[in-house]
Amino acid sequence: MVIPCSVPKTMEKLYKQNIAKATHGTNRLFLFAGDQKIEHLNVDFQGCAPEAEDPEYLFKIASTSRIGVFATQLGLIARYGCRYKEIPYLVKMNAKTNIAALEHDDPISYQLTSIADVVHMRDGHSLNIIGAGMTVYLGSRYEGQMLAQAARLVLDSHAQGLMCVLWMYPRGKAVKQERSEAIIAGAAGVAHALGADFVKVNPPIDEDGESLPGALLQATTAAGNTGVVCSGGSSIDAKAFLTSLHAQLHEGKAAGAAVGRNIYQKSPQQAVAFCEAIASLVYDNADLERSLEKLV
Numbered sequence: 001m002v003i004p005c006s007v008p009k010t011m012e013k014l015y016k017q018n019i020a021k022a023t024h025g026t027n028r029l030f031l032f033a034g035d036q037k038i039e040h041l042n043v044d045f046q047g048c049a050p051e052a053e054d055p056e057y058l059f060k061i062a063s064t065s066r067i068g069v070f071a072t073q074l075g076l077i078a079r080y081g082c083r084y085k086e087i088p089y090l091v092k093m094n095a096k097t098n099i100a101a102l103e104h105d106d107p108i109s110y111q112l113t114s115i116a117d118v119v120h121m122r123d124g125h126s127l128n129i130i131g132a133g134m135t136v137y138l139g140s141r142y143e144g145q146m147l148a149q150a151a152r153l154v155l156d157s158h159a160q161g162l163m164c165v166l167w168m169y170p171r172g173k174a175v176k177q178e179r180s181e182a183i184i185a186g187a188a189g190v191a192h193a194l195g196a197d198f199v200k201v202n203p204p205i206d207e208d209g210e211s212l213p214g215a216l217l218q219a220t221t222a223a224g225n226t227g228v229v230c231s232g233g234s235s236i237d238a239k240a241f242l243t244s245l246h247a248q249l250h251e252g253k254a255a256g257a258a259v260g261r262n263i264y265q266k267s268p269q270q271a272v273a274f275c276e277a278i279a280s281l282v283y284d285n286a287d288l289e290r291s292l293e294k295l296v
Contacts, residue, residue, distance in 0.1 A: 184218075
């Protein structure tokens with residue numbers, strides 16, 4: 001385990017505990033993404049599992065599944081966290097909606113709360129908050145503001161013994177191929193330069209839109225000792241998802257997975273089983289066949 005110099009000596013024990021919780025004692029992270037209430041409005045929660053229309057559904061899945069962290073905004077944790085204190089939370093510190101398209105303006109996502117707010121809620125209610133994270137849109141004309149906020153967030157998180165994950169998405173009018181092998185590797189390298197513990201990126205694709213697990217190796221190399229996890233994207237067939245994840249882990253040397261819609265758009269039984277299948281790949285280093293056996 002790498003303990004960054006940005007973690008004070010007095011916080012090293014807490015930081016190590018938080019990293020150990022998130023990674024289950026491995027160097028890998030299974031991040032359950034639940035920040036889409038702001039990012040995608042209500043679109044992701046309708047027309048799928050009827051349970052998904054209730055925001056508490058995400059907390060129910062997180063509380064009964066073998067995840068590393070459940071990433072969502074502090075406001076949602078405030079509404080449900082006291083009922084689900086055992087969930088390992090990672091606070092998503094910024095957010096924007098998808099109402100304004102790129103043709104209107106380049107994307108920018110402002111920080112909504114502070115690490116002081118996070119620590120106050122954590123300590124005041126004995127919540128299992130173990131990390132923080134935020135999104136940066138590289139290539140946006142506002143990237144300087146977001147980079148400065150991200151750099152500060154890493155330092156502030158580490159100062160409180162919290163781990164920090166950065167979502168790095170090249171996006172804006174100047175970005176022509178936001179999922180090319182080279183630009184994804186560049187995004188991972190930026191997160192590493194900011195001191196992040198993990199970076200969440202979109203997996204690279206070729207000109208035909210096909211996934212390139214092996215091409216992810218350039219990103220995992222560029223990220224140094226910052227772990228790279230790929231976003232899960234829209235819901236796809238469970239077997240296809242696990243096959244892709246297995247390739248990312250073994251061909252691309254990814255350090256885990258970040259999954260949202262592919263989990264909570266399923267029925268309760270299917271969602272928990274799918275989480276266990278992902279956890280078996282990420283934390284148990286299981287082969288693909290064993291993970292597929294866990295599906296229902």
